[in-house]
Amino acid sequence: MHRLDDPRPPRVDYLTVLPTVVIVGAGFGGLRAARALRRVPVQVVLVDQHNYHLFQPLLYQVATAGLEPEEIAKPVRAILRGQMNLEFRMVSVTGIDLGERRVLTDDHPIPYDFLIVSPGAQTNFFGLAGVEQHGFGLKDVADAVSLRNHVLTCFERSMLEPDAERRRALLTFVVVGGGPTGVEMAGALSELIRLVLVKDYPRLNLKDARVLLLEAGDRLLAGMPPRLSEAAAATLWKKHVEVRHSATVADFDGSSTRLKSGEVIPARTLVWAAGVRAAPLAERLGLPTGRLGRVLVGPTLQLASHPEVFVVGDAACLETQGAPLPMMAPVAMQMAETAADNIARQLRGAPAVAFRYRDPGQLATIGRNAAVAYIRGIAFTGFPAWAVWLVVHLIQLIGFRNKLFVLINWAWDYFFYERAVRLITR
């Protein structure tokens, strides 16, 4: 419904009588919700602080000079251009007034009849201030580009550094966290150094260049069967990544990493892939939250106190089989569809349905011809898993142009051992 306190003219008259669904966040969940509401008799207002949707699973390839950031992002307006009942606003959401049913932003507040909250997640530094200040997260374009610039700058500086010890610290890269992001990052970084950069720096001594992957637990990829964890570790070792289990980071000061065991690793680069937590908006709502700041929702994804409000994706905490669902894109997209469906049902007086997660499987790539996959109870590795990973990611990437450019870049990298985007752009 168009509110009188909105200073803008109503968009089209016949739409103003429709209920307004505001969607916060244009990530996997928000975008899927917006699309699912295409034929529902509502006016959709999608808001995001960025004007693009970002395909986060490939961010690590931006950080390792394989892809340009523009290839894994697409403007929201371009994605949803044909959707007549949708309006996009690039604003930052500062809070939600659940009583007055308004989304508070750095611009005017936006009144809603229904609300889908899908703000996603942010890096979780677990209170390690040094890591947060000097280390690199991997959640947005700025993170990835900063990391790429930093890694390449370390190589340039190492060429100018006469002191052997300092040179080794410049060329030591610590990746923390043995989940899919950490595994993929470590593998890609090692291949960048040993297959590509070695050609750029003929004076580089490869013995000086190290990539370490530190995992606090006793195996990598804890969400997969142990057989795959072992395969991933073995493949990483083959790719010259030093995998360490039961290694917990205590501090990082920009020039060395200190472990809980007391060990100190001189390294100028620390990539933090050890955890995420719900975006701050989730906690700002003042609602009961579960672990990692995620808002507790009922099986229909509604707030118990406000059935017109749905929370989906990383910011939602829904327990199934005793454990909260993982913070992953497939969960967010499926939740978004259920939330949109439940809004449509509410409008036509039908009862809401409960969310049911259909696990599409898990994939992690380690490098050339190497990946691990666990799909419908079947575990496989090597080239088949790698091929599945490529196809799945190409299909999911939004936009034909992005698919084409990514495919060309991958082919280039594969056949010529070349990553073209190794530019330092400050």
Place this chain on the structure above:
Amino acid sequence: MHRLDDPRPPRVDYLTVLPTVVIVGAGFGGLRAARALRRVPVQVVLVDQHNYHLFQPLLYQVATAGLEPEEIAKPVRAILRGQMNLEFRMVSVTGIDLGERRVLTDDHPIPYDFLIVSPGAQTNFFGLAGVEQHGFGLKDVADAVSLRNHVLTCFERSMLEPDAERRRALLTFVVVGGGPTGVEMAGALSELIRLVLVKDYPRLNLKDARVLLLEAGDRLLAGMPPRLSEAAAATLWKKHVEVRHSATVADFDGSSTRLKSGEVIPARTLVWAAGVRAAPLAERLGLPTGRLGRVLVGPTLQLASHPEVFVVGDAACLETQGAPLPMMAPVAMQMAETAADNIARQLRGAPAVAFRYRDPGQLATIGRNAAVAYIRGIAFTGFPAWAVWLVVHLIQLIGFRNKLFVLINWAWDYFFYERAVRLITR
């Protein structure tokens, strides 16, 4: 020759007895000089503050969301990978000690036997502090990406702006300077708005969106025949660019442009393409300079006081036929070849040759199917000029991958009226 005060080990023994040529700057001139010295018995040290060579003529397409910055830049190490007598160092040059023959940097000083100075040019704001602070130059990647972000943000903000006057200021884009850069920028900006963004913003009133091109003189493209100036102005008008002659900017405060005539144009965006001057290094040498801070060189491009030092490109002032040569890529590249040749001649005891400029002609594109060309005394416009422009720029762009990606982007834009890179990345 390897100096004892250089803390690094000599690279390869048989090279250390060769004279060292240091080249400052990896632009069109520096890169060409490095290549020309490939088979000359010297050790070449190429330095630049960036790790990439930038194809500046297409920067305006990055600023107007047509190309990704990575597509018009290529890492120097990748370009010169096969050149055995070359070493690249990413350092900032802070000065040159002509007496001691050392290039001073933010790292160690670099001793030379011969020196080629090709630091290029920077935007010349002619002391207009407001323009420098709030306006946008167009000389490097950061300029272009900032401008792209700013233009797209203006459109996003205009959608949220209830005040009609402020909305119009957000959508008014002032381009200052009627040279090739200004003409190309104004044309590309107008097409971006009228062919692409209009599809993204269905509520946009095109009457609110204006592009102005302000030229202080009485015609555009002063370096070309008057017939082409008129053709360019007429084409720009057809593309909805308001061309103003004899319009001199006095000030810009970020929300309105004040002209010398007293007229005030409310506009949130000012692109300054009204002039360049030699990079600050040129003046820091303390040598006699001509207009725009360019170092006066003799016909052999050597310094009169220091024949081992050559200055080439935008930073060199060489008068031919009573006027200094223009600050353009072809001049820089040809000068670099002469400088390299003169170093080789000096080494084998032959006399230095004087520089002779062979004008390859001038081109400026205005938009789809529209350009002006002046080649070997022949002036032509329209589709033929545009086709020549495309081919020339594709050929000159360095690297097959960059050529391919630019070509795909151009084809995309041409056939689908789409510029894919309209992302706001802060």
